[in-house]
Amino acid sequence: MLLEDNTDWTSQSNEDIYTVADPLEKFNRGVFYFNDKLYFWVMKPVAQGYKFILQPPARTGIKNFFYNVTAPIRIVNNILQGKGLSAEAEWARFLYNTTIGVLGFGNPAGKIAELNPPEEDMGQTLAGYGLGDGFYLVWPVLGPSTLRDSVGMVGDRFLNPVGFVERWQDSLALSATNEINNLSFRIGDYESLKNAALDPYESFRNAYIQLRQSKIRQ
Amino acid sequence: MTHKRWITALFAVFFAIGQAAASAGAPTPMQTVKERIDQIIAVLNDPQYHAPAKKEVQRDKIWEISKSMFDFTEISRRTVGPKWNSFTDAEKSRFTDVFAQFLGNTYIDKMQGEYHNEQVEYLQEIVKEPQALVRTQLKRENTALPLDYRMRQTQDGWKIYDILVENGVSIVQNYRVQFQSILQKETPAQLIARLEVKLKEQGSQLGQ
Numbered sequence: 001m002l003l004e005d006n007t008d009w010t011s012q013s014n015e016d017i018y019t020v021a022d023p024l025e026k027f028n029r030g031v032f033y034f035n036d037k038l039y040f041w042v043m044k045p046v047a048q049g050y051k052f053i054l055q056p057p058a059r060t061g062i063k064n065f066f067y068n069v070t071a072p073i074r075i076v077n078n079i080l081q082g083k084g085l086s087a088e089a090e091w092a093r094f095l096y097n098t099t100i101g102v103l104g105f106g107n108p109a110g111k112i113a114e115l116n117p118p119e120e121d122m123g124q125t126l127a128g129y130g131l132g133d134g135f136y137l138v139w140p141v142l143g144p145s146t147l148r149d150s151v152g153m154v155g156d157r158f159l160n161p162v163g164f165v166e167r168w169q170d171s172l173a174l175s176a177t178n179e180i181n182n183l184s185f186r187i188g189d190y191e192s193l194k195n196a197a198l199d200p201y202e203s204f205r206n207a208y209i210q211l212r213q214s215k216i217r218q
Numbered sequence: 219m220t221h222k223r224w225i226t227a228l229f230a231v232f233f234a235i236g237q238a239a240a241s242a243g244a245p246t247p248m249q250t251v252k253e254r255i256d257q258i259i260a261v262l263n264d265p266q267y268h269a270p271a272k273k274e275v276q277r278d279k280i281w282e283i284s285k286s287m288f289d290f291t292e293i294s295r296r297t298v299g300p301k302w303n304s305f306t307d308a309e310k311s312r313f314t315d316v317f318a319q320f321l322g323n324t325y326i327d328k329m330q331g332e333y334h335n336e337q338v339e340y341l342q343e344i345v346k347e348p349q350a351l352v353r354t355q356l357k358r359e360n361t362a363l364p365l366d367y368r369m370r371q372t373q374d375g376w377k378i379y380d381i382l383v384e385n386g387v388s389i390v391q392n393y394r395v396q397f398q399s400i401l402q403k404e405t406p407a408q409l410i411a412r413l414e415v416k417l418k419e420q421g422s423q424l425g426q
Contacts (some may be wrong), residue, residue: 017391060360110360188332195420196324198412199396206395207387214386 020133020146020209028138032201035143039190047183059184061105066162066178068097068104073159077120081128086117118218122159123152127216136205144208247350247369247376248343254287255338262333273330280329281322289370289377290318296379297393298401305406313406316413323420334358347371 022028051059071094078087093115097104109115126148127133134147145153157163162178165171197203245253258280261267267276294314295302305313339362342353348371356363368380380390400409 017395019395107360192324192328197396198393198416199399202396202399203392206392210387210391211384214384218385 018209018213020136020205022136022205024135024137028136029201031138031140032204034140035138036194036200038141043180043183044187047180047187050180051184051187054184059181060107062177062181063185064097064101064107065104066181067107068094068101069161070159072161073122073156074120076159077122077125077156078117080122080125081120083117083120086120089115089117118215121152122155123149123212124216126152127212133209133212136209144204146209146212149212245375246343247345247367248340248352250369250376251287251352251354251367251378252338252340254283257283258329259333259338262329263335277326277330280326284322284326285318286374287378288318289372289379290314292370292377292379293317293321293390296390298397299394301398301401301406309406309410313410313413316410316417320413320417320420323417327420350376 054062071090074090075087075094078084078090093109094104096109096115097107100106100108123146131148133149137145137147137150139145139150142153162171162174165174193203193207194200261276261279261283264276266272267279291314294310294317297317298305298313302310337357339355339357340352341355342351344351344353350369350371352367352369354365354367356365363383364385366382366385367378368382369376369378380388382388397409400412404412
């Protein structure tokens, strides 16, 4: 594990920062600006209204439901990464929450540490196979990513039951509900991170890259 | 009384003295962090500060407590990175000062705004003198935020020089990439000026 790795955390050197190329920086900064406005003008007011209407238990239920339904993404990626125990844990968690947790709206498995392995996705799987990040990319609405993680995102969409809903409009509406519901739990986080930065673009890029590296290590 | 009993009693006394001396003499990294965080949580929970007018008093109080946990010179040195040597001594101390205040404002403001009885769990302490890592978790109802403190031994005990969020996102590294990109185009004085502008903005927001 990273933090027990002596060479990493006691390192005094200034040069060992992992970075990802950003050849599209001009474009990315434009999308970053667009997403920023989108957040303040659309996403945040919508999430606030949503939060006002729906009580916390309902929002938690919806969050649990979407997390449970996307179990195939985590199970398959655990298998692809050779993490058999975690795959079994995700499978057990899915069965437990779908039945005892009533279609996944409840999360009784949340209390059992063994049933909550780190979340795996296809970007991490591809990284495990030795694929590098490629370059940094900011997507409209979806936010920071890299070339590899974008490919992973497309792959995961094929493992996501929400992607298989008959009409694409319904599928999109479900995805949007999930996004807004998740956002309703962390309104204000974006502002805090942005205010803590001198150069928000650089700060978010680095935070994304560090976060992904940390997830890949787990 | 038999000799055996006397010897046992003596051992017990010496052992107790030894224990007490060890724990009183030098708190471990985890004890250092825990003591301060407990004090901060007590201030956050203290009803006397809950009136909006008392926010600033509360902030100062938290700042007083948290200041001594950190090694701001080390934090500044690490966030600026290799360019630190091109700072004059006056710039170094000014930068350290302004950056410390900026971090204090940013994170105390967040604590004051968002603290709702979260529990801190102290998971693990890894010591490799002169450095250490204290692993903790901030528990909310359904989620846990991993927060790890990188510390080093100084003359005044253990001090924090970096915080890792989510199992490895270093705050110091995040500022380092920002400062490096600014220092590629600007002088140390200009970087300090930027921080001072940020401080003023924070000040005017707090005044509201």
